[in-house]
Amino acid sequence: MRILVTGGAGFIGSHLVDKLMENEKNEVIVADNYFTGSKDNLRKWIGQPRFELIRHDVTEPLLVEVDQIYHLACPASPIFYKYNPVKTIKTNVIGTLNMLGLAKRVGARILLTSTSEVYGDPLVHPQPESYWGNVNPIGVRSCYDEGKRVAETLMFDYHRQHGIEIRIARIFNTYGPRMNIDDGRVVSNFIAQALRGEPLTVQKPGTQTRSFCYVSDMVDGLIRLMDGENTGPINIGNPGEFTMTELAETVKELINPGVEINMVENTPDDPRQRKPDITKAKALLGWEPKVKLRDGLPLMEEDFRLRLGVTKKK
């Protein structure tokens, strides 16, 4: 099987590549523009004959002969997707069009990593795939959430009009080793802050919730979806739900009990609650997450300690 992973130099993408490369029958091609990803995440595969890395921006057409396309390319942290919103929406719309064009031309199956952000600030809780969402079309997050909604539309239109084999995963907040230290998302922020002995920055009101999935569970779900028979959309996430204050308290307890927790200003349109209904993933993919937050955080702490050069006190 020859597999293209767009965004494969990023956080989830590089873990997906590791898993795909474990199967010696697979050849993996990564296309990435290194906006938020890095070659370093893939260093163990560079030079391996079954692996190829291309510096490529998905807003430009790409022609490679492949059987499957995992289309992940898109900045995922709010700080980075809001940094150049026009580029983010181009990546979601033109980038997805280009990858669908490629899938059509070479007859490949394509999986899109959509997001729980398509549910916006959800009025239904937990969120099943049948919920259409509550999204601000002109807000500062729209380049990302509306961008992914259009990307889902394009996937289904290519499927209905051209018979392309599609898969859509709606990913909920995912964390784990290799997240950028300055990524800006909440778990990486809190772990880096705790290790540096800086106050944990809880954005107000602190009662907003998220559900955090460990990256190995996520990769397992994505591969099951790609290799299974269902188009989706299917939620992939861990239903364990926490307020941001609870998350800060857990990180403090596990990593640095001496650290302070500071309440800071939030950004516009921050969703107040988020938790996946994973009934479909369980029934259709036989998938459910295995790693609990309290078990995943120490694995990420270990990686962050190494990269920050902070050793554990005995």
Ligand SMILES: NC(=O)c1ccc[n+]([C@@H]2O[C@H](COP(=O)([O-])OP(=O)(O)OC[C@H]3O[C@@H](n4cnc5c(N)ncnc54)[C@H](O)[C@@H]3O)[C@@H](O)[C@H]2O)c1
């Ligand atoms: N991590 C999460 O919690 C989460 C949640 C929902 C959805 N997702 C989706 O999963 C995918 C991967 O997320 P991640 O957390 O690994 O983020 P990430 O930022 O670490 O990875 C994204 C990768 O895409 C690359 N990229 C960005 N724009 C590109 C472009 N125009 N052309 C080529 N490459 C480009 C980046 O350089 C990076 O390597 C994204 O599509 C994201 O929207 C992630």
Ligand SMILES: O=c1ccn([C@@H]2O[C@H](COP(=O)(O)OP(=O)(O)O[C@H]3OC[C@@H](O)[C@H](O)[C@H]3O)[C@@H](O)[C@H]2O)c(=O)[nH]1
């Ligand atoms: O330092 C921080 C950072 C963030 N937060 C809060 O933590 C919560 C989560 O924020 P994050 O930036 O980690 O991520 P969000 O849940 O807003 O968006 C995320 O959701 C779905 C994905 O598609 C996106 O890729 C991802 O960034 C928010 O309520 C935010 O206000 C803090 O309290 N402190």
